[in-house]
Amino acid sequence: MKKATLSLETLTCPSCLQKINNAVKGLDGIDKDSVNVMFNSSKVKVDFDETKISVDDIANSIDKLGYEVKKVQVK
Numbered sequence: 001m002k003k004a005t006l007s008l009e010t011l012t013c014p015s016c017l018q019k020i021n022n023a024v025k026g027l028d029g030i031d032k033d034s035v036n037v038m039f040n041s042s043k044v045k046v047d048f049d050e051t052k053i054s055v056d057d058i059a060n061s062i063d064k065l066g067y068e069v070k071k072v073q074v075k
Contacts, residue, residue, distance in 0.1 A: 001031060001047045004055045006062065007071040008042040016067065020044060023061050029053030 011017055017037045024044060025032045029052025036045040048058065059069040 002050050002055075003034075003045070003047050003075045004058060005073045006044045006046075006055075006059055006069050008044065008062065009068040009070060011037075011039050011042045011067070014039065019065055020062055020067060023065055024058060027053055027058065027061060030058075 008020075011020075017039050021035060021037045024030060024035050024037075024046055027048075029049040031047040031049075034045070034047035037043075038045070044058075044062065046058065048055070055072055055074050059072055062069050
């Protein structure tokens with residue numbers, strides 16, 4: 001498992017947080033218990049199985065919701 005932190009443009013409301021949380025948790029290869037969408041810092045932290053999904057796939061799923069991913073860090 002790899003850990004990713006995705007920095008977003010801004011989160012403006014709690015429903016934005018919930019939409020992103022649900023979308024990321026719905027992706028194959030995501031450790032659903034690890035998903036943490038942080039409203040105040042506009043970041044998403046997630047653990048993922050790099051054999052099933054790439055960090056670009058995660059970022060693209062967030063972008064498709066209308067939230068721009070500005071920066072990605074993977075450990």
